[in-house]
Amino acid sequence: MSEKLVTKGIVLRATATKEADYILNILTDSLGRIAVVARGARRKGSRIAAGSELLAFSELVLYQRGNWYYLDEASTISLFDGIRQDIELLSLASYFAEMTECVTAEDEPVPEILSLLLNSLYALDTLQKPQSIVKAAFELKLLALSGYEPLLDGCAVCGTHNPKEPVFDAQQGxxxxxxxxxxxxxxxxxxxxxSFAAMRHVLFSEPKRMLSFSLSGETEKRFAAACEVFAQVQLDRRFKTLDFYKSMKIDN
Incomplete structure (x- = not known):
């Protein structure tokens, strides 16, 4: 067995394989996004079962063999139990995980994105922030951290700093x-x-204060729409988890 590595990470995707194994896609703080084999994790009584669940944030002990990492130990830090007990919240958190996987590259550490994901899950799980605001803020900030930051300093044509009737061009950002x-x-x-002020706040505020605002009514709807459309247009793909989340909102 090769030398063991210790890191912290959150499970973005868990794929069942063989009789009792998982292949985990994990975003770690020091190794970036990696694929990890969790042998026997689906077996009853496995000591790595909890740390192999979707969205489990743990301290991980890994070893490497060839191109693969293997999970040796997992000490869970947070399972976000409040999210797991609510199918609507779980579907939204799964969308966050799928988006994160989409914008991150293998073996490239992105601590700011890991922090954003964890803070957003905490906002849903413990702070019980409004889903639409957490979702929109996550989408906008994730895109900004991934190289798609929109230009919101002022009108891109005439330079007006605070337009009275602002319009967001999601295609051009x-x-x-x-x-x-x-x-x-x-x-x-x-x-x-x-909604314009909220977008600026998300982009430019300190990470811990990113969600320190409130919106309601039409203003909240415009903020949510602008961030979601911007993410869809820039990433140019559909997310099954988002479709499922929206179906849950309709059902409820």
């Missing part, structure tokens, strides 16, 4: 005032002062 947006085409989303 820029802010426009209503006059410069003109009639436009697809991807132009109307904002208001509150």
């Amino acid at each position: 820029v802010l426009l005032c209503k006059e410069c947006a003109g009639h436009g085409g697809g991807g132009l989303l109307p904002l208001d002062a509150g």
Whole structure:
């Protein structure tokens, strides 16, 4: 057996394989996103079972053989039990995990993204922040940390710092005032002062204060729509977990 490695990480995806094993996709703090074989994790009484669950955040003891990491021990730090007990929250958290997997590369540490994911799950699990606000903030900040940060300093055409009737161009990732947006085409989303301020706050505030605001009514809807459309347009893919989450919202 090779030298053991100790790291912390969260399970983004768990795929059952063989009789009782999992192949885990884990975002770690020191190794980046890695694939890990969890032998016997599905077996009753396995000491690594809890740490092999989706969204389990643990201290992990790994060893490497060839191109694969193997899970030797897992001491769970948080299982986000409040999320697991609510199918709607679990579907939203699964969307966060799928998005995170989409934007991260193997073996490249991204501590800011790991921190964002953990803080967002904590906001749902313990702080019980509104789902739509946590979701929108996560989408926007994740895209920014992944190299897709939108330009919200002012209108991209005339330079007005605080347009009275701001419009967000999700395709170009820029802010426009209503006059410069003109009639436009697809991807132009109307904002208001509150939703625009919320987007700026998410991008520029300290990580621990990212969700220290509240919105309601039409302002909350505009904030949520702008962030979701921006993520969809920039990443150019559908997320099955998002579709499932939306179906759960409709059912409820």
